[in-house]
Amino acid sequence: MWSNLHTTKCFLSIISLFYWVVGAGLAYIVYKLFHTYQEYTELLSYNYIVVPASLLIIISVTMFITGVTDLVAAIKEYNFNWKCYMVLAFIVVATGIIGLIVGLLYKDKLNPHLEGNMSKLFQKYDGESTQSSTVDSIQERVI
Numbered sequence: 349m350w351s352n353l354h355t356t357k358c359f360l361s362i363i364s365l366f367y368w369v370v371g372a373g374l375a376y377i378v379y380k381l382f383h384t385y386q387e388y389t390e391l392l393s394y395n396y397i398v399v400p401a402s403l404l405i406i407i408s409v410t411m412f413i414t415g416v417t418d419l420v421a422a423i424k425e426y427n428f429n430w431k432c433y434m435v436l437a438f439i440v441v442a443t444g445i446i447g448l449i450v451g452l453l454y455k456d457k458l459n460p461h462l463e464g465n466m467s468k469l470f471q472k473y474d475g476e477s478t479q480s481s482t483v484d485s486i487q488e489r490v491i
Contacts, residue, residue, distance in 0.1 A: 360422035367415030374408035403450070407443050414440055 378401050385397045414436040421429035 357422045360418055364415040364418035364422070367411045367418060371408045371411035371415065374404050374411065378404045378408065399450070399454075400447075403443070403447050407440065407447070410436060410440055410443065 381397060381401050381404070414433065417429060417433045417436055421433045
C-alpha cells in the first residue's frame with residue numbers, strides 16, 4: 349500500500365519532468381527567436397531580440413536545474429535539497445514576473461520603433477535588395 353511519502357515522491361518526480369519539458373520548450377523558443385531574427389535584421393534592432401532571448405535562456409537553464417534538484421530532493425530527502433529546490437522555484441517565479449513587467453514596459457517602446465523601421469523598409473523596396481527580401485518574407489507570412 350502506498351503511503352503519503354510515496355505519493356509525494358511520485359508527485360515531485362512528475363513536477364521535475366514538467367520543469368524539464370518547460371525548460372526544453374523555452375530553449376526551443378529561443379532557437380526559433382534567433383532563427384526568425386536572421387530574416388528580419390533590417391526591421392528590428394539587435395537589443396529587442398537579445399534581451400528577451402537572454403531572459404528566456406536564464407529561465408530555461410534555471411528550470412532544468414530546478415527539475416534536477418527536485419528529482420534529487422524527492423529521492424534523497426535531505427533538508428538542503430528541499431531548500432535548494434524552494435529557492436530555485438522562487439527564482440523561476442520571480443524571473444517570470446520580472447519578464448512580464450519588462451515585456452509590459454518595453455511594449456510601448458517597441459511599437460514606434462517597429463513602425464518607423466517598417467515604413468523605411470517599405471520605402472526602400474526595389475524588388476532586388478536584401479531589404480526587399482525582408483518585405484517579401486513579411487508579405488508571404490501575412491498573406
